[in-house]
Amino acid sequence: MAELTYLQAISDGLRLEMRRDKRVYVIGEDVGVYGGAFKVTLGFQEEFGPWRVIDAPLSETAIVGSCTGAALMGLRPVAEMQFADFVSCAWDHLVTVAAKQFYRAGTPVPIVVRLPSGGGFSGGPFHSQNPESSFAHIPGLKCVCPATPEDAKGLLASAIEDPNPVLYFEHKHLYRRIKADVPEERYTTPIGKARTHREGEDISVITWGAMVYTADQAADELAKEDVSVEVVDLRTVLPWDREAVLESVRKTSKVLVLHEDTRTGGFGAEIAATIAEEAFEALDAPLRRIAAPDAPVPFSPPLEKAYIPQVDDVVAGLRELAAY
């Protein structure tokens, strides 16, 4: 085991995959000489050369579209969007081409697109979004959203190994803030399996990504009030672990769904609907959702703080549920 930041774990995982599998290459803007905007691929070009760590023109369409062509020829591309927000320029190539190719043509498209996502540092409307819900609506894609360094490494290995197009959402706010012990050897973390971040008896919080830590801090507050909160980290939103969520809800009987993305049509709505369909009789209180308001991500610190769900917001929501 070695203590790694979330960012180092991604970097470490990617390097291990590239060493063990010559089919894996990296392509993106500034990923080569510069090592990526966040330095995830720092030193990669020296180790793997310019044709496996490819500095692309500013062309998200060509980056992701070419990944599909290369994957169909047997390679295992890993594309980096400099910011998750820019994936809008590659929408067609994920949604129209890659996601539907196996269903239509029977040819798998094993590509990974890394998406530095999330806010919390005044990135504004174009450098802070969490677009996972948009893609979770697209049959044929997979969407993973690791919250811990250990999962960041294991889910990246699984994503590269997976025969489908996988969107790998890495939360920028966790890059250097979160550190933990990570196994040094290669391992995979299964796509579609949630983990219990914190066990509890009274209320379940269903969340993923950076909100796992927000939920955990809120749970610390509730613990002082003798309310035991369980935090379920979904880890992947497509496919998502319905059984783990329903099991937790049936155990605690109260549930709060929390995400950093906007509320309407956010993935929390799918979770809430599933709980209503499958575990209605287990509920002792109306389900609560906490999410960003239906607005673009604002720039100025007080606005951004009002936008991204804060520990206090979650504490208030949990207190209401506890009192119900």
Place this chain on the structure above:
Amino acid sequence: MAVAREAGPVGSLTEVRQTGLDREDLLTIYRNMLITRGIEERGHILYKQGKIPGSFYTGRGNEGSAVGIATAMRSEDVGTPLHRDMGVHIQRGLEPWRIFANYMGRADGPTRGKDGNVHMADIRLGMISMVSHLPAMLPVAVGAALAFRIREENRVAVGWFGEGAAARGDAHEAMNFAGVRRLPVVFICDNNQWAYSTPTHLGFATQHIADRAGAYGFEGVVVDGTDVLAVYREAKRAIEKARAGGGPTLLECMTLRMEGHAVHDDAFYVPKELFEEWAKNDPIEHYRTWLKEQADLRDDEEDEINAEIKKLLNDAIKRAEESPLPDPSEVATQVWASPEDLDTPHHK
């Protein structure tokens, strides 16, 4: 002002032999063009009979361009042909009965009923299945070329697009990236002069699409797309240049879309004189005349070829009609691939 090179016609049999085609190859080209047109004519009838759901698209007028380019490719080369490029699938060996089965939404079509029209390809034949967002296939072709470059293989990818699709950003990004990296890819523009009802002067401001090639750092060539041998010669040159490390070429094949966008469209917006003018340049008739004059195509050979194709198409339609419709239980199967699905010749 045109900046692309305008390629001339091919003259004699001697000249053709210099490009590597023998008489048998020339007859194969003829056969493939006839099969291509035959499939689309028969498909049109089946559509009118209600045996083909959805819509129906043909590439009438483009048979020479499609077959000429596919003939210039090697078996290890790959491509992303579009809906006017049936001839590519025929030349690569996709069996006509499977094409009819796909038109009819049957279980034995290449898409097993999951997609229709010409949205099909057999990856085992090196073809990648198109999507309706046509220029999207260009970055995919570039990606195949990138894979060949990364693995240092002597293979070439061919990407097709129309002059309408040339207006989309995908075309620009694909060509720019391919030019920057000198990738082994050849871009084929099927310029049939009409993007649905939109004429070229409302689609782009240069004389030719191929004029853009210089801006991406590679060569642009314009060729008469109704002259299969000229298309073949230019495609061969571009493909072998790419294989030798010379980078991309943009080859623009000039034709006229001889029917509507799809069969529901009577193309009232195309001037009649234009149809009359281009009808004189029918690629099949043009080539047939050449074969008679330059390669001694005999009447008995022609009869034999026609009879053979008639039987091929009759048998193909019969076999396609015998293919079952897909089972409704398959509606949401094969959405995600499993590891064992990676066992294709290209994925290995």
